[in-house]
Amino acid sequence: MRKLFKKIIKNSRSPEDGIFFEKITKILGFKPLNLRYYRKAFTHRSSNKQDDNGNPFNYERLEFLGDAMLGSVIAAHLYNEVPTGDEGYLTKMRSKIVSREHLNELGRDFNLIQFVESKVNPQHFGENIHGNIFEAFIGAIYLDRGFPFCEKFIYDKVIEPYVDIPKLEGKVISYKSLVIEWCQKEKKQFNFDVFDDTGIEEQKYFGVKLTIDQKIVAKGRATSKKKAEEKAAKRAYFALQEKIDKK
Amino acid sequence: MRKLFKKIIKNSRSPEDGIFFEKITKILGFKPLNLRYYRKAFTHRSSNKQDDNGNPFNYERLEFLGDAMLGSVIAAHLYNEVPTGDEGYLTKMRSKIVSREHLNELGRDFNLIQFVESKVNPQHFGENIHGNIFEAFIGAIYLDRGFPFCEKFIYDKVIEPYVDIPKLEGKVISYKSLVIEWCQKEKKQFNFDVFDDTGIEEQKYFGVKLTIDQKIVAKGRATSKKKAEEKAAKRAYFALQEKIDKK
Structure with a gap:
């Protein structure tokens, strides 16, 4: 059970958090409740951070979670949107939408790399850092606001502007x-x-x-x-x- | 948007539907709203059924949807339950939980095969029919009642009685x-x-x-x-x- 009240208490912010809060709110289209999830989504393992229980504090586990949430929301969208597509079609289309290349594009367009905390210069991480933190960001949304908000974000900020079925089918190139x-x-x-x-x-x-x-x-x-x-x-x-x- | 009212109207039942409704309610632990999704989850392609728009009416597309929902709920469960597990661990554990063998066991234990509508004797489909209709059943729950109920079913009827992390880790054999x-x-x-x-x-x-x-x-x-x-x-x-x- 999410303890809303506890979260709001924990959510008292420093000025630096204030800027982070504003930027995240702008990207999300709604308010985050607990910034810590988003901080985690942008913390690279090289920073060697740990949480209060001594577990690694970085985005790697959140990537796993975000990938799963993205997968299920995109699956539901394709299921509803293409009633003629069989299982093979749906699987193929989803792979195209959540391809490494596409996730990198999303992470880059949201400019998530500006938030990355790391011991290494994020520019040296290679292209996949963009997609990885994008997935972690989705995971953070799920933990912070639950499935409905996570779904809303994916619909409004990923599916609506980026997912173009005729184009993905190769029927429309441009x-x-x-x-x-x-x-x-x-x-x-x-x-x-x-x-x-x-x-x-x-x-x-x-x-x-x-x-x-x-x-x-x-x-x-x-x-x-x-x-x-x-x-x-x-x-x-x-x-x-x-x-x-x-x- | 789910049109609850429309669904209730559509939900007027024949005696045969009445039995199906009772059985499905017992398995779900809550009431289904639109039995048609569940009928679809148990309709084999050999029955050659079509919906009103001429699209195939069988469980194959629902399998894709159910697989995705199961994947995301299990991912969230593992994420929360095993804070020490890294991405590789989480991925491996999820594969074990949603393995073909395990899905077949679930389908068999819920005795979903009793509902299968098919031109061929369901006994001739082989083992995987159990897991396939189990996945389709999850997809039907999602379409019928949305994510929270689908999540609840997976927690109450799959995770709680079946998912045993120490056992899956091989730490406890029996x-x-x-x-x-x-x-x-x-x-x-x-x-x-x-x-x-x-x-x-x-x-x-x-x-x-x-x-x-x-x-x-x-x-x-x-x-x-x-x-x-x-x-x-x-x-x-x-x-x-x-x-x-x-x-």
């Missing part, structure tokens, strides 16, 4: 090219313009707007210009879906 | 032999007696009581005499734990 094709066929003028370019060095954001025949049809915001264009194109594609032949 | 050793060392008389032997042919139950020095110290009930003895011994072991040296 929404940008679909939109361009359609514009060319329909003899419409189009433009992808970067209108925003913000964020600190380690976490840049690009805003891109897509204009078709002088009308802004969609906007996208992401950590690279290419991704932001693709997001805008995807939104435009779904907005224009009735006009564009899916085939 | 509680029966631990109890016998202790009795011999302490020069105490002991007896394992079958006092009950009930159930229909396909689902027999054995009740075993363990007597030490003319006093009944524990009882066990299971689908085989050996298992019932082990259950009784395990209970006795924990009851006598202060007296028995664990080493």
Whole structure:
């Protein structure tokens, strides 16, 4: 049983915790209750920390937990979303979604590495550190707020912006090219313009707007210009879906 | 979003459904809301059934879902239960718990095969049918009642009676032999007696009581005499734990 009251008491914060709390809240979209889980999710074994019982205090066990939670939420999503997909299809699609590459992308996009506590420079850990701490972060959410919040985070911040079933199926390679094709066929003028370019060095954001025949049809915001264009194109594609032949 | 009201309406039952409802309620320990999920969990592909949208109506997709739910609940249990276990340990222990053999045992003990709808005699499916429909059953619980009930079922009906961490670690091979050793060392008389032997042919139950020095110290009930003895011994072991040296 989660002892909410106890947690709130424990949750009295230092100024440093205050900044951490704000940043984590922004990523989560809701408030964390016990920051200690998130601290753990970002503590590398090289820091040699231990908890009060002398057990290692680092993210490795949380990775295991986060991986399991991610697996079950993605499984339920695919089950509901693709009623025609058999067991083999569902298994394959889930592997694609939780691939090392994709988890690394997620960790990188959330810029979780800024939080890592370690004796070694985190830049030296290689690519997989991003995916590993992303999984650990999911595990921390589960421990801190339970399954429903963990599920909500995965839906809002992972599935909605990142999981694109037609693309994963290889049916749609790029929404940008679909939109361009359609514009060319329909003899419409189009433009992808970067209108925003913000964020600190380690976490840049690009805003891109897509204009078709002088009308802004969609906007996208992401950590690279290419991704932001693709997001805008995807939104435009779904907005224009009735006009564009899916085939 | 689950539409509870709609489900209750849909849930009007035939007499046959009534029996199915009672049996499922007994296994679950709570009431199912929509029997259709459970029907699906027990429908073999050989029955060639389809749902209203023309999609195959059988348990194969539910297996995928149940496997994922089982995986995440067991992961959380192990994470909390064994704070000293590293990622490798947790992964290995979970594999043992959700091994094909263990899932088959669970399916068999719940006698889920009695519900199977199929064109082929279920006896011809081989051992794995038991584990497969057990996983599908877990998937059905998730769809019917959501994660908290699914979690509750797994804790109450799988983890509590079946998951024995010291045994899985290989530290305890048999509680029966631990109890016998202790009795011999302490020069105490002991007896394992079958006092009950009930159930229909396909689902027999054995009740075993363990007597030490003319006093009944524990009882066990299971689908085989050996298992019932082990259950009784395990209970006795924990009851006598202060007296028995664990080493």
